[in-house]
Amino acid sequence: MTETSRLDFDPIERAGQLWHEHFGEATDEMLLATSIMRVQQLMLARLDAALKPFGITFARYEVLVLISFSRAGSLPLSKIGERLMVHPTSVTNAIDRLESQGLVVREADGSDRRRTLASLTAEGRRVVEQATRALHDIDFAVDGLAPEQQRQAFDLLRAMRSAAGDFPA
Amino acid sequence: MTETSRLDFDPIERAGQLWHEHFGEATDEMLLATSIMRVQQLMLARLDAALKPFGITFARYEVLVLISFSRAGSLPLSKIGERLMVHPTSVTNAIDRLESQGLVVREADGSDRRRTLASLTAEGRRVVEQATRALHDIDFAVDGLAPEQQRQAFDLLRAMRSAAGDFPA
DNA sequence: CCCCGATAGTAGGACATCCAATGAATTGAC
DNA sequence: GTCAATTCATTGGATGTCCTACTATCGGGG
Incomplete structure (x- = not known):
């Protein structure tokens, strides 16, 4: 059989067809929503796969990068959550x-003992550098779009985030 | 302080700036990747919030919808995973x-005892109908884009999925 | 007709994310 | 100055997703 993969067809198209039959319009919204979820799922899988050799996930990679960017070499955990927009x-x-x-x-943060600072170890610095190269090698999993299309996609997503109140007023 | 929210600024822009300083190009890819993740995160949060009154999440909603669409009124679990593209x-x-x-x-599936069929209860049918209305009311969280932009976004995402091998050859 | 490979569903474990609640520390208002 | 409100980090619990492994079942080839 050719059923070796779960990706043997396009479930979104198929689901979309069903939606049209049952709900008429408002289906385009559904298709866009599921497309975004699917693309995120695929992209994250590729990013994580590229990072696997380094023993980290994309979520943890982002943390490492953020710390490596800090001027002081360390960041309070609260800052990390703030910038990555996670809980x-x-x-x-x-x-x-x-x-x-x-x-x-x-x-420990001497000036504010509520805080905990995180800084990279030598190994952490080594890993973030190599991991960055690995991610560049796969174009951060966003190949498939020409530079111009990437801009376009970014702008559209930005509009969605804006509408969702993702930016400061 | 004005630090009352984690969304007080645009971390993606800020991170992007840092990326440019440290890595030069290849930054646009990074920005697009993080944008997709962020939009998915926001969208899913809004979808789940809209479904909360019904006690379900978007993931479970999708399962209910799929079963409700089945001609026989039930689906093998394997079919559900296949169509939703989840494990x-x-x-x-x-x-x-x-x-x-x-x-x-x-x-139990009489014709193939390896299979397990899932079907909706009366309550399940009631919930999926009301939940669908609730999701329509929030435009499936993809408002913020005009219909034409939605098409555009969908096409771009489709290209990304295609490049990632998400469609049958 | 039987056996080995393929398929279906599940159990257990790793990760990531969120929410609610808690304890410690800091800050601002009176 | 003192006390309440706020902030920071953590713990515990719920969800969802994936992977590996295992059992049961089906089916085609010898």
Whole structure:
């Protein structure tokens, strides 16, 4: 059989057809919504696959990059969550794993003892550099679109984020 | 401080700026990748919020819809995973929850005892109808784009999926 | 007619994300 | 100055997704 893959057909098209039969219009919205989810799913899978050799996921890679960008070499966990726009508990989780992997270390913040700072270890710096190269090699999984199309896509997504209130007023 | 929200600024723009400083080009790819992830995150949050009154998530909603579309009124779990393009274990998980909620029931397939069929209960049918109305009311969280832009976005995402090998050859 | 490979569903484990609640520390208002 | 409100990080719980492994069943080839 040729059923070796779950991607043997286009379920979104198929689902779309069904939606038209049952609900008429408003189907385009549904198709766009599911497309975004699917693209994210595919892209994340490719990104994670490219990072697998380094033992990290894209979520943790983003944390490493953010810390490596910090001028002081370390960042409070709250800042990380803020910039990555994820819940504080997600940051705690990521830092827990990165720390147990020996890629980052937690330090106390002398000026504000509520805070915990995270900084890269030598190994962490090494990993983030190599991982970055690996991601560049796969064009961050967004190949398939010409540069101009990438701009276009970015602008459209930006409009969606804006409408969802993703930017400061 | 004005630090009352995690969305106080645009972390993607900020990160993009940093990327340019450190890595030069190849930054647009990064921006597009993170935008897609962010839009998906926002959209899913809005969809789940709209479905919360019904006690289901978008993932489970999709399962309900798929079953409601089936001509026979029931579907093998494998078909569900295939059409939604999720792993078989994700389907088992979703059906487990839906069944414990009394929205679907598992039945044995007489013709192939390896299979398990899932069908909607009366309550399941009621929920999927109301949930669909609720999602229509929020335009499936893809408002913010005019119909023409939605088409455009869909086409671009389709190209990305195609490049990622998401369609049959 | 039987056996090996393919298919269906599930169990267990790893990850990531969110929410609610908690404890510690800081800050602002009176 | 002191106390309440806020902020920071963490723990515990719920979801969803994937992978690996395992059992049961089906089916075609010898």
